[in-house]
Amino acid sequence: MATATFKLATPRGLGEERDxxxxxxxxxxxxxxxxxxxHRQIAAMNVDSFGVQPRxxxxxxxxxxxxxxRLGEAGFGELAGEVARLPTELVDDDxxxxxxxxxxxxxQLCVLAAEPGFERLKRIVQAIAEALALQAxxxxxxxxxxxxxxxxxxEWWQDVTAPMLEVARRRLRALVKLxxxxxxxxxxxxxxxxxxxxTELPPxxxxxxxxxxxxxxxxxxxxxxHLDTVAIQKVRRxxxxxxVDLAALEQVLAGSGIGTADHLARARDGGLGIFIRSLVGxxxxxxxxxxxxxxxxxxxxxxxxxxxxxxxxxLTERGVMEPAALYESPFxxxxxxxxxxxFPEDRVARLITLLADIxxxxxx
Numbered sequence: 001m002a003t004a005t006f007k008l009a010t011p012r013g014l015g016e017e018r019d020x021x022x023x024x025x026x027x028x029x030x031x032x033x034x035x036x037x038x039h040r041q042i043a044a045m046n047v048d049s050f051g052v053q054p055r056x057x058x059x060x061x062x063x064x065x066x067x068x069x070r071l072g073e074a075g076f077g078e079l080a081g082e083v084a085r086l087p088t089e090l091v092d093d094d095x096x097x098x099x100x101x102x103x104x105x106x107x108q109l110c111v112l113a114a115e116p117g118f119e120r121l122k123r124i125v126q127a128i129a130e131a132l133a134l135q136a137x138x139x140x141x142x143x144x145x146x147x148x149x150x151x152x153x154x155e156w157w158q159d160v161t162a163p164m165l166e167v168a169r170r171r172l173r174a175l176v177k178l179x180x181x182x183x184x185x186x187x188x189x190x191x192x193x194x195x196x197x198x199t200e201l202p203p204x205x206x207x208x209x210x211x212x213x214x215x216x217x218x219x220x221x222x223x224x225x226h227l228d229t230v231a232i233q234k235v236r237r238x239x240x241x242x243x244v245d246l247a248a249l250e251q252v253l254a255g256s257g258i259g260t261a262d263h264l265a266r267a268r269d270g271g272l273g274i275f276i277r278s279l280v281g282x283x284x285x286x287x288x289x290x291x292x293x294x295x296x297x298x299x300x301x302x303x304x305x306x307x308x309x310x311x312x313x314x315l316t317e318r319g320v321m322e323p324a325a326l327y328e329s330p331f332x333x334x335x336x337x338x339x340x341x342x343f344p345e346d347r348v349a350r351l352i353t354l355l356a357d358i359x360x361x362x363x364x
Contacts, residue, residue, distance in 0.1 A: 026163060027112075027161075027162060027163060029163065030108070030162055030163050030166050033166065035068040035071075036068075038062075038068070038079075039062065039063070039065055039067075039068050040090055041088040041090045042059055042062045042063050042083060042086075042088070043063040044088045044089045044090035045059050045063070045086055045087065045088050045089065046087075046089055047059055047060065049087070051086060051087055052086050052087065055082050055083060055086060058078055058082050058083050059083065059086065062075075062078075062079065062083060094173075094174065094177060095177075096176040096177040096179075097173040097174060097176060097177065099176075100128070100169070100172070100173050100176045101169065101173060103121055103124055103125060104125070104165055104166070104168065104169035104173075105169075106121055107121045107122070107125070107165050108162040108165050108166065111160065111161060111162045111165065112162050122157055125151060125168075126151065126152055126153075128172070128176060128179070129148050129149070129151040129152035129172075130152045130217055131179045131180075132144075132148050132172070132175055132176075132178070132179060133145070133148050133149060133152055133217055133220065133221065134180070134216075134217060134220065135178065135179070135180060135317060136220060136221075136224050136280070136281075137280065137281030137282075137316055137317040137318070137319075138178055138317060140174075140175060140178065141175055141178060142224070144171050144172065144175065145221075145224065147167075147168060147171055147172070148172070149221055151168060151172075152217075180317075212263065212266060215258065215259045215263045216279060218258045218259070219253065219256065219258055219259070219267075219279060220279040220280070222256045222258060223252075223276065223279055223280050224280065226252065227280065229248075229252060230248070231245045231246075231248040231249045231252065232249070232252070232276065232280065235249070235273055235276050235277045235280065235319070235362060236277070236280055236281070236282060236283050236286070237282075237283055237285075237286045238282055238283075238286040238287070238289070238290055238358060238361050239361065240360075240361045241273045241361065241362060241363065245273075246272050246273060249272050249273065249276055250264070250268070250272055253267065253272075253276075271362065271363050273362035273363055274319075274320055274359065274362045274363065276362075277319030277320055277362045278318055278319050278320060279319075280319065281315075281316055281317050281318060281319045282315050282316055282319050282358075283316070284312065284316045287312050287315045287316050287358075288312065290315075290354060290357070290358050291308065291311065291312065291315075291354060293350070294308045294311075294347075294351065294354075295308060295312070301342075303334050303335070303342050304342055304343065306334055307331065307334050307335070307339065307342050307343075310330060310331060310334075311326075311351075311355075315358065319362070320358065320359050320362060321355055321358070321359075322355075322359075323352040323355050323356065326338055326339045326351075326352075327339075339351060
């Protein structure tokens with residue numbers, strides 16, 4: 001049987017990562033983990049509650065760990081028919097993770113029981129992986145970039161096993177909530193795909209925007225793998241770029257073999273340094289240094305601390321930030337009318353100047 005290692009050759013030996021297992025996880029490990037989770041959910045049911053009380057005996061029976069080692073056909077029937085729909089008090093406040101889990105578990109059922117819907121569920125997970133890959137500047141996501149990139153492609157899915165899907169679920173479930181709010185358009189449904197009559201479209205009639213987004217995703221993956229390049233290091237550290245640096249960056253992109261001349265021209269339109277920094281972000285130390293007078297303020301209010309923290313997070317992730325963003329969510333959650341609600345007028349002007357300076361440093 002295939003092991004649950006990610007099928008991607010890397011120098012980091014990804015196959016050695018066990019995610020809590022003593023060896024490569026097997027279907028037996030998967031069964032044990034599923035039984036353990038279900039047991040804990042049942043053990044957390046309140047047998048005195050109105051909904052649970054009529055099935056109290058079954059809940060008490062399966063609330064004991066030993067009961068799960070000898071399940072027969074009758075046991076499965078009792079659990080599926082009587083216990084499965086009862087409310088549990090096992091707490092999990094991560095709503096995004098709770099929506100992600102059923103998708104991965106249904107995929108496991110598709111693999112184990114040849115249930116329909118595999119392709120649809122796979123596309124949902126690939127969309128999640130692509131959205132995560134766009135935020136490689138977040139340390140927790142960067143640590144899992146190998147499986148994220150693998151799951152966003154096709155090769156990983158060719159001989160996927162249920163244990164592989166379980167390892168992937170464990171690694172990614174806590175990351176889904178980190179997807180940028182504007183990109184959280186992943187749709188979780190149980191609807192089957194239906195196709196109407198096809199309509200032939202001329203070349204180039206669709207997909208231009210998505211095509212460039214895919215180009216950016218591929219470039220991001222390439223750049224993350226080449227962060228030691230001098231010009232990219234300057235971009236990440238907020239060091240002023242020269243025309244020689246920009247020429248080196250263009251050479252890096254052209255030499256990657258990714259995309260077309262049109263893609264490169266579009267990347268160049270808004271400034272190549274800005275484009276690349278938007279993909280690789282800024283090092284946190286560089287952001288803190290650039291905003292030093294705000295970060296090191298000796299008597300800030302709680303709102304000022306949170307406001308500056310969010311600026312640091314956005315610059316670390318995205319590399320640049322337009323002053324207009326200060327008047328949008330999430331900043332207006334603190335100051336409904338913008339930074340003027342949080343800082344004196346002269347400090348707001350200084351903050352905008354610093355943001356503009358950070359942007360200018362990505363241009364020659």
